[in-house]
Amino acid sequence: MVWLLLMVITGASWMLGANHSILFTEPAKEAAVLLLLAFFKVRLVIRYFMEVRHASILIKLASEAWLIVSCVAIVALSFGVSSS
Amino acid sequence: MMINDTTLPMKLNANARDEAEDLPANETIWVFVLGDMSVFSMFFCMYIYFRNSNLELYQQSQALLNLHYGSINTLLLLASSWLIVIAVAALRKGEIRLCRLLTGGAFLCGAAFSILKVFEYHEKINAGISFESNDFFMFYYLLTGIHFMHLVTGLGVLGYLYFTFRPTESATAEQVNNFELSAIYWHMVDLLWILIFPLLYLMP
Amino acid sequence: MSFTEKMMEMSYGNWLPVPADYFANEVVAWVFTIWAGGFGIAVIPWALYRWLKRDDAIVLLMCIGGLICSLLEPMLDSLGHLWYPTNLPGPAFVGFELNIPALIPPCYVFFIAMTGYWAYLKMKEGLSVKGVFVVWFLISMTDVIMEMPGTYTGAYTYYGDPSFKVLGFPVVWGWLNGTSMLAVGFLLYLVEPYLKGANRLWIIMVPTTAMGAAYGMVAWPYFMSLNWDMPWIATRLLAILSLLLSIMVVRFIAAVVAAKSESPVDVLVGQPKLA
Numbered sequence: 146m147v148w149l150l151l152m153v154i155t156g157a158s159w160m161l162g163a164n165h166s167i168l169f170t171e172p173a174k175e176a177a178v179l180l181l182l183a184f185f186k187v188r189l190v191i192r193y194f195m196e197v198r199h200a201s202i203l204i205k206l207a208s209e210a211w212l213i214v215s216c217v218a219i220v221a222l223s224f225g226v227s228s229s
Numbered sequence: 230m231m232i233n234d235t236t237l238p239m240k241l242n243a244n245a246r247d248e249a250e251d252l253p254a255n256e257t258i259w260v261f262v263l264g265d266m267s268v269f270s271m272f273f274c275m276y277i278y279f280r281n282s283n284l285e286l287y288q289q290s291q292a293l294l295n296l297h298y299g300s301i302n303t304l305l306l307l308a309s310s311w312l313i314v315i316a317v318a319a320l321r322k323g324e325i326r327l328c329r330l331l332t333g334g335a336f337l338c339g340a341a342f343s344i345l346k347v348f349e350y351h352e353k354i355n356a357g358i359s360f361e362s363n364d365f366f367m368f369y370y371l372l373t374g375i376h377f378m379h380l381v382t383g384l385g386v387l388g389y390l391y392f393t394f395r396p397t398e399s400a401t402a403e404q405v406n407n408f409e410l411s412a413i414y415w416h417m418v419d420l421l422w423i424l425i426f427p428l429l430y431l432m433p
Numbered sequence: 434m435s436f437t438e439k440m441m442e443m444s445y446g447n448w449l450p451v452p453a454d455y456f457a458n459e460v461v462a463w464v465f466t467i468w469a470g471g472f473g474i475a476v477i478p479w480a481l482y483r484w485l486k487r488d489d490a491i492v493l494l495m496c497i498g499g500l501i502c503s504l505l506e507p508m509l510d511s512l513g514h515l516w517y518p519t520n521l522p523g524p525a526f527v528g529f530e531l532n533i534p535a536l537i538p539p540c541y542v543f544f545i546a547m548t549g550y551w552a553y554l555k556m557k558e559g560l561s562v563k564g565v566f567v568v569w570f571l572i573s574m575t576d577v578i579m580e581m582p583g584t585y586t587g588a589y590t591y592y593g594d595p596s597f598k599v600l601g602f603p604v605v606w607g608w609l610n611g612t613s614m615l616a617v618g619f620l621l622y623l624v625e626p627y628l629k630g631a632n633r634l635w636i637i638m639v640p641t642t643a644m645g646a647a648y649g650m651v652a653w654p655y656f657m658s659l660n661w662d663m664p665w666i667a668t669r670l671l672a673i674l675s676l677l678l679s680i681m682v683v684r685f686i687a688a689v690v691a692a693k694s695e696s697p698v699d700v701l702v703g704q705p706k707l708a
Binding site for chain 3: 257260263264265267268271272275279360364367368371374375378
Binding site: 152172175176179180182183184186187190191193194195196204207208211214215218219222223 | 255259263266267270273274277278281307310311313314409412413416417419420423424426427428431432433
């Protein structure tokens with residue numbers, strides 16, 4: 146069932162990406178949504194495909210730390226789009 | 230020559246040899262995978278930073294990319310990853326034949342990705358867009374190129390796994406472990422593309 | 434002329450003309466800095482974890498050793514005809530009158546010390562002769578994979594007419610560096626069981642000594658081919674000689690590792706006394 150969910154989300158994010166500014170007219174918001182969706186997919190891949198769900202607490206912590214730091218840094222930087 | 234200095238600030242392990250079992254292969258693969266992912270995160274931050282400083286150029290150049298190559302490739306890699314997930318489950322159940330079949334399928338998806346990628350590069354170069362065209366295409370070639378190297382390495386691993394499978398009764402614990410480690414690497418290749426795709430192709 | 438003046442008198446080396454200063458593209462400079470140096474930084478949390486939580490300081494000591502080992506780089510750049518663009522972030526330090534970019538020390542942490550550490554782990558698990566050659570090949574490939582994007586994009590350049598250039602990367606460096614990484618792992622494999630207490634700090638010097646030794650053993654024909662006028666064919670033959678020497682050294686290492694892997698008794702100096 147998880148795999149089905151993943152494929153649906155992938156399809157949805159692709160639809161969103163294929164049609165620019167269908168959701169938001171502001172590019173910064175659209176960029177943030179696209180990136181957050183990508184990071185959500187990444188988290189699913191890490192947890193379910195890489196089986197971090199069942200891994201040791203350490204690997205969980207390390208991968209979540211990577212995810213949060215990368216996601217915050219990249220999305221925050223992308224907000225520079227609107228200011229420039 | 231032996232000095233037993235207990236006041237040493239560092240806790241130096243006097244008997245690390247006994248720790249051999251303490252350092253599972255799983256830990257090394259995770260160090261590598263997370264390290265690699267961190268390097269890519271730094272790339273991505275830098276890309277967005279440069280992109281912000283010259284947004285128009287990046288948007289214009291980005292419009293020259295063919296979105297569909299990127300999308301289809303995303304789906305291909307996701308499918309490939311998914312096949313490997315089922316393959317791992319099959320291997321654990323001892324269904325080696327099925328596992329081998331699924332690995333072959335995953336390999337074909339990966340191979341299809343690389344064929345599309347080569348077509349895409351070819352198309353770009355024919356259109357006169359090369360590495361030196363501008364900063365966006367420099368990022369484009371570097372990020373996709375480095376990812377491509379990872380992918381080719383992964384294909385090599387999958388191919389090796391495929392051809393070394395022997396349809397014996399059941400897989401050894403070592404075989405299962407090796408397969409799981411390769412699977413983690415292959416998912417990382419998928420995961421990196423999941424991020425590269427919106428950054429290079431989709432960003433507004 | 435006083436003795437002091439004599440000591441301070443300039444002597445001129447017989448250097449080939451180095452390339453003119455050049456600038457790499459800014460994107461290339463930064464991407465390559467992260468590509469070559471990022472792994473060395475990313476590995477530090479793990480090294481600290483091994484030390485603090487698992488009571489195993491080897492990884493951290495090797496990382497520090499990698500930083501120190503990077504002091505060899507200007508010698509290799511000089512003899513091996515490597516030239517950096519002016520705008521690579523840095524310099525980390527200056528040696529042989531060359532500005533060494535900031536990426537070099539972290540690059541050594543990963544691509545000398547950590548690849549060596551990995552080879553050490555493999556040796557400790559036990560390797561056959563063939564296994565040692567496979568490890569050598571794999572770590573050589575890490576160097577090729579790391580360097581080729583750099584040379585191809587002009588993040589730095591190998592000047593002159595080095596043998597066997599592929600995408601701007603003389604593949605000779607693949608086996609030279611691969612052999613030195615293997616030597617680093619091998620030296621650690623040899624000395625680690627004997628270092629107790631404060632003496633374990635000597636692990637810091639493992640990368641520097643082993644890498645220096647490896648380059649002395651296998652790189653001299655290649656460096657000769659770059660720094661001395663000779664017929665074209667001679668340069669290629671000398672480069673191949675460095676490959677043959679590398680294979681020989683790897684075979685030596687393999688002989689010891691395979692023998693130690695098979696026999697529970699230490700074949701070199703008898704079983705180490707474990708406290």
